[in-house]
Amino acid sequence: MAADAVVPRLDEQLCFALHAASRAVTGLYRPLLDDLGLTYPQYLVMLSLWEHGDRGVKELGQALCVDSGTLSPLLKRLEKAGLVRRERRGDDERSVRVTLTEEGDRLRAKAVSLPGVVGEAMGLGPAQIDELRTTLHQLTDSVNRYRANLDG
Amino acid sequence: MAADAVVPRLDEQLCFALHAASRAVTGLYRPLLDDLGLTYPQYLVMLSLWEHGDRGVKELGQALCVDSGTLSPLLKRLEKAGLVRRERRGDDERSVRVTLTEEGDRLRAKAVSLPGVVGEAMGLGPAQIDELRTTLHQLTDSVNRYRANLDG
DNA sequence: GGCTATTTAGTTGCGCACAACTTAATCGCT
DNA sequence: AGCGATTAAGTTGTGCGCAACTAAATAGCC
Numbered sequence: 588m589a590a591d592a593v594v595p596r597l598d599e600q601l602c603f604a605l606h607a608a609s610r611a612v613t614g615l616y617r618p619l620l621d622d623l624g625l626t627y628p629q630y631l632v633m634l635s636l637w638e639h640g641d642r643g644v645k646e647l648g649q650a651l652c653v654d655s656g657t658l659s660p661l662l663k664r665l666e667k668a669g670l671v672r673r674e675r676r677g678d679d680e681r682s683v684r685v686t687l688t689e690e691g692d693r694l695r696a697k698a699v700s701l702p703g704v705v706g707e708a709m710g711l712g713p714a715q716i717d718e719l720r721t722t723l724h725q726l727t728d729s730v731n732r733y734r735a736n737l738d739g
Numbered sequence: 740m741a742a743d744a745v746v747p748r749l750d751e752q753l754c755f756a757l758h759a760a761s762r763a764v765t766g767l768y769r770p771l772l773d774d775l776g777l778t779y780p781q782y783l784v785m786l787s788l789w790e791h792g793d794r795g796v797k798e799l800g801q802a803l804c805v806d807s808g809t810l811s812p813l814l815k816r817l818e819k820a821g822l823v824r825r826e827r828r829g830d831d832e833r834s835v836r837v838t839l840t841e842e843g844d845r846l847r848a849k850a851v852s853l854p855g856v857v858g859e860a861m862g863l864g865p866a867q868i869d870e871l872r873t874t875l876h877q878l879t880d881s882v883n884r885y886r887a888n889l890d891g
Numbered sequence: 892g893g894c895t896a897t898t899t900a901g902t903t904g905c906g907c908a909c910a911a912c913t914t915a916a917t918c919g920c921t
Numbered sequence: 922a923g924c925g926a927t928t929a930a931g932t933t934g935t936g937c938g939c940a941a942c943t944a945a946a947t948a949g950c951c
């Protein structure tokens with residue numbers, strides 16, 4: 588086999604396209620989220636809380652695909668910022684309930700404009716966006732199933 | 740407007756689908772790259788070097804969309820691992836040339852199998868992959884143009 | 892030639908992602 | 922009831938991403 592054909596070019600690699608796109612979008616959010624005093628991963632946590640009002644650390648971890656090693660310090664920062672409260676659950680002292688504070692709830696109103704701005708910046712039509720999201724979910728599921736089989 | 744319709748659900752957000760997919764794929768690469776002693780971002784640098792043999796730090800930064808703040812320590816680790824050499828360029832002492840060592844070049848052969856494994860795990864057909872890559876490039880370009888206009 | 896502005900790498904500091912580990916509570920089995 | 926296994930959250934350490942800054946070399950202008 589030809590040695591120079593063995594490894595694909597960087598910009599042909601789907602993994603890099605994904606990596607680059609994800610970072611570009613996060614970078615687009617950054618200045619917008621700065622106004623709310625949030626980082627992008629913190630914003631994802633707030634989205635989940637705005638949606639459900641009340642979440643356990645484990646639930647948040649499953650929804651966002653992160654473990655407690657990432658979540659614990661992040662939630663501590665959100666708590667210090669006054670957006671969130673953490674309390675041990677009464678019926679199971681192991682688990683922790685994360686709740687929105689008044690201020691955390693109010694922040695939702697300031698986040699309203701974000702999806703619109705980001706959606707516009709992406710420059711894709713509704714059909715393209717829909718298909719992209721579907722394909723990405725499919726890819727993520729497939730990859731995660733594959734990963735689960737590696738150590739399972 | 741209805742308050743509960745204001746901010747989309749987490750799993751409807753394209754940005755999160757992107758974020759999750761990118762991390763899933765990186766996580767899939769991790770155990771494979773462990774065998775080569777590389778992290779994923781280091782692998783991207785090696786891909787660029789395998790492709791061009793020889794790159795300036797600035798060129799690498801442009802190709803991978805990262806600045807010297809990320810690249811410098813990463814290259815230092817690759818150098819310490821014996822995969823790469825760094826030397827000031829003669830004609831312009833500001834810039835640094837990054838070169839593959841023998842060992843770095845040999846590593847290419849061990850990376851041959853990666854794209855196949857990852858491609859299979861993604862569970863997408865060739866047409867889907869092609870379209871996904873195109874859409875992602877389009878999205879990245881559009882977002883980065885938008886970002887350039889924010890501070891430009 | 893001399894001086895400022897720009898360019899290029901590198902450093903520092905913070906937050907996230909993740910692996911490996913710790914601590915504490917609960918579960919489940921006998 | 923007692924006790925080992927499991928589960929939940931948190932801690933520690935490493936590497937990446939990025940902003941802000943520094944140091945040194947070159948470019949460009951007078």
